[in-house]
Amino acid sequence: MQLNAKYGKDVAFVGISVDTNLDRLDKFVKEKAIPWAQLADGKAFDGPIPKLYRPNGTPTLFVLDRAGKIAAKLLSAEKIEETVQPLLSQP
Amino acid sequence: MGHRLFFASVFVGALLGTGQPTLAQTPPPDAAAAAAIAEIRQTIDTAWKEVQAYRTGGGKPGAADHPALKWHATLWTYREQHPGTAAAARATADAIRLLVRGEFWDEAHARIDTVGVDDPAWERLSAALYEEGSTRKDFAYTIATLSKVAATTTSPTNQAAVLLDIGRAQRRQGDVAAATKSFEAARSAAPGSVSSTEADGVLYEIAHLSLGLPAPTFSTKARNGKTVDLAALKGRAVVLVFWATT
Numbered sequence: 001m002q003l004n005a006k007y008g009k010d011v012a013f014v015g016i017s018v019d020t021n022l023d024r025l026d027k028f029v030k031e032k033a034i035p036w037a038q039l040a041d042g043k044a045f046d047g048p049i050p051k052l053y054r055p056n057g058t059p060t061l062f063v064l065d066r067a068g069k070i071a072a073k074l075l076s077a078e079k080i081e082e083t084v085q086p087l088l089s090q091p
Numbered sequence: 092m093g094h095r096l097f098f099a100s101v102f103v104g105a106l107l108g109t110g111q112p113t114l115a116q117t118p119p120p121d122a123a124a125a126a127a128i129a130e131i132r133q134t135i136d137t138a139w140k141e142v143q144a145y146r147t148g149g150g151k152p153g154a155a156d157h158p159a160l161k162w163h164a165t166l167w168t169y170r171e172q173h174p175g176t177a178a179a180a181r182a183t184a185d186a187i188r189l190l191v192r193g194e195f196w197d198e199a200h201a202r203i204d205t206v207g208v209d210d211p212a213w214e215r216l217s218a219a220l221y222e223e224g225s226t227r228k229d230f231a232y233t234i235a236t237l238s239k240v241a242a243t244t245t246s247p248t249n250q251a252a253v254l255l256d257i258g259r260a261q262r263r264q265g266d267v268a269a270a271t272k273s274f275e276a277a278r279s280a281a282p283g284s285v286s287s288t289e290a291d292g293v294l295y296e297i298a299h300l301s302l303g304l305p306a307p308t309f310s311t312k313a314r315n316g317k318t319v320d321l322a323a324l325k326g327r328a329v330v331l332v333f334w335a336t337t
Contacts (some may be wrong), residue, residue, distance in 0.1 A: 037313035064329040
């Protein structure tokens, strides 16, 4: 969330939730004031987007560069900043 | 024939005063096998928990007091007492996996040498050889041994399993072309098996999710009602966060 504020328009965060209880998800997103869009259909790992990206578990992060190419796959948010930062200096 | 059987059951049931067809009292053999598997899984669980606790407690691999040795012996005895059963296959695979985790390489190899190429243990054992290669950062033994099994086994599931781990080893060595061939062979060896399905997943990953490839696109409505079109985000870096509230 801090990262989202820091990079603003340079970085788009998209959440893809594998929750099956969507009410619970909506409530959580509201409570924590998570500002970015959440995609979820309640089908967990069988939903169309998880099927495209095949995460083995959560969290799984795919970092895409400005050209839309896969730059990194991370299994925690720990190294997200050092992964995203160099991408921003690319055209 | 179905009718006759039905009437016969009702007749017997009437004689017994239950009005219901009677069922055999001894469990069918597959139920007995399932019970044996459940039992051996419990033993295996306990073994791994002890090995984990030993590591967490600062225990060293290869040490004489390593719990892998004791549990390996227990499981191997089970194998010898229940030859040819599905439970014995599990016991065999985990006995050797424990030795590998404890880094008892010579002991593990000696055991591996005694497991025939058609032994169903290979379906789970194969991964232990991959683990050895990754731990030692040397896949020579892994690939040589698994290739021998792949070349000679008559069991499609064994073949799929060993080809999958040969592929993994080759991929770790950086030979994606060879790995892809192995994964393709694993996928077609035993369609529907765990290993073939996994090989299919890895092939998908290599083909669509390797670093540097264009990310698979999608356009869909978010919970807030707005449409997220990945292609429209070009020009910005994107972080796709797969997550769950729990």
